[in-house]
Amino acid sequence: MIDELLPSPVGTGSTFVDYDAALTALYPQEAAAVASARPKRRQEYANVRMCARRAMGELGVPPAPVLSGGRGEPLWPDGIVGSMTHCPGFRAAAMARSSAFLGLGIDAEPNLPLAEDLLEFIALPQERARVEALMRSSPGVCWDRLLFSAKEAVFKVWFPLAERGLDFTQADIRIDPGSGTFSARLLVPGPTADGGRVEGFDGRWLSRQGILLTAIALRRTTGR
Structure with a gap:
């Protein structure tokens, strides 16, 4: 659904279902960031990053870890702007090249x-x-x-x-x-x-x- 709200060439990924495989697909530094979190939080974190990797694929960007800054904001690869979101029953990520967009918010x-x-x-x-x-x-x-x-x-x-x-x-x-x-x-x-x-x-x-x-x-x- 999120792709309907965003212009080309923004890459997106979304899911209505949490996949256990997303946890094992975390990069080591991502897994370390939520190692002590509750299971629900770890599922949210892992699945929204799975969405981010899908968005990277749409953009032709090599998959990379997405860590968090001091206020919880995602830290994107160089040359990328993006946004992530999750709520009960839905996870999504969007990203674009900073040469075309100043920023994204979803x-x-x-x-x-x-x-x-x-x-x-x-x-x-x-x-x-x-x-x-x-x-x-x-x-x-x-x-x-x-x-x-x-x-x-x-x-x-x-x-x-x-x-x-x-x-x-x-x-x-x-x-x-x-x-x-x-x-x-x-x-x-x-x-x-x-x-x-x-x-x-x-x-x-x-x-x-x-x-x-x-x-x-x-x-x-x-x-x-």
């Missing part, structure tokens, strides 16, 4: 309401009002959870570019229910990249098989 969430009071924590007043209106008009999608997912996708693009955090309330997100798109307007100065300052992001979303997916692909506009 996120998957169950199509279930957020925990009580979490919307107030993650959303601006105007975002809450828009979400509440969508909940009344189109109740088949948990719009509060979709907003959360879009904010996660924004952070995953933002962090490698800015090398600093971004609070939930530092980007104003508008979801278009008809087109399957969303936009994020940054409320703080964005990073300078590709010859200019990044002021926001445009993304796409879908709801299928009980999963909400969001994706952002930030293309380069100048050669590199």
Whole structure:
């Protein structure tokens, strides 16, 4: 499904099923990183990296370990940008060459309401009002959870570019229910990249098989 939200030539891999073989396929340094983790966490970690290796194959990139940085962000091979996500019942990875894209951000969430009071924590007043209106008009999608997912996708693009955090309330997100798109307007100065300052992001979303997916692909506009 994630491939439907991303342009060519982004490589993707995804799975709805956890495979035990993914654990034995981990590189030694990856296996060491989760050696003391709970079995559920080790399965998530291994299977999302299996997806990453599939994405590498689509790009024609040799398979390589994907370790994590200080904030849990994936550390990609040189010349690659990418993103990974996992939620109950779904794992996915996406990657592209940094010569074509400044960054990627993908996120998957169950199509279930957020925990009580979490919307107030993650959303601006105007975002809450828009979400509440969508909940009344189109109740088949948990719009509060979709907003959360879009904010996660924004952070995953933002962090490698800015090398600093971004609070939930530092980007104003508008979801278009008809087109399957969303936009994020940054409320703080964005990073300078590709010859200019990044002021926001445009993304796409879908709801299928009980999963909400969001994706952002930030293309380069100048050669590199």
